[in-house]
Amino acid sequence: MIFELSKKISAYLIENGADHEEEEVLTYGAECFLNLLISDGFLLVIGLFTHHVVPLLIWAVSFSLLRANLGGLHALSYFWCILIGTVIGASSMAVSPVLAVHPVAAVLCTVAGAIIAIAIAPVPHKNKMYLQARRKNIKVKVAITAAIECVMICVIYFVDPMYAAYIACGLIMAVVLGIAGTIWNPR
The missing domain is CATH 1.10.287 (Helix Hairpins)
Known part of the structure; x- marks a missing residue:
């Protein structure tokens, strides 16, 4: 369709x-x-x-900004892409409150996620081999995006810890899809 x-x-x-x-x-x-x-x-x-419209929009911006350059798992069909994307977004409503209540764990996961994102960017895929030629530039964009998101998490945490948790969750979920793509994407 x-x-x-x-x-x-x-x-x-x-x-x-x-x-x-x-x-x-x-x-x-x-x-x-x-x-x-x-x-x-x-x-x-x-x-x-x-x-949860506003928190999900915050999550979507955080997730999309990082995923746009990082890349990630590519589903085998549009149905699976839509399903996986919706499940990941909806699951942020369960994960984010946990991150908000455990700020030390949130910081550790976010920093680890940012480091992993920089290390694996851009996620390889057989249909996107042209990205490998721009690998250094993409790594810089991923590093800048992750750094900005980490700063935003710190700043927003003092205003509303839940919104900060949704930003952290967006970063973490983008990295999870990046890791999955590194493992399962066709090469």
Whole structure:
């Protein structure tokens, strides 16, 4: 369903002036957009039902900022990608309160996560080998992102420890997917 809709979107864009030679790129971009829209839509619904919209949005920003450069596990289908993403986001509602009540454990996990993220970035995948040529630049981006998130956790902790825990959880969950991708992604 997502692929067919993506093809229609790219065809529409080409009919309205996009370069025909970019059809594959447009289709892939539409697939990514639709996948993200569905996953985030499910998280938004979960957030509405559980009254955790703001914390889930905080988690999603933290998670997405790191994952965008780190990379991670790539699911075998859109269904699995959406399911795994939704489960990981929803599980942050269970993990974050634990991190908020145990700040020492949260700091240790966050610092370990940041170090691991820098060490494994970018996560290899057979369809993304071009990223390996920019490995140093990506590691710098991951290091900067992780550092900013760690500073934000420290600052926000004094305002609201729960929000700080959601940021920490986003970083940790992105690293968990990065480790999983390092192990299971096809090479």
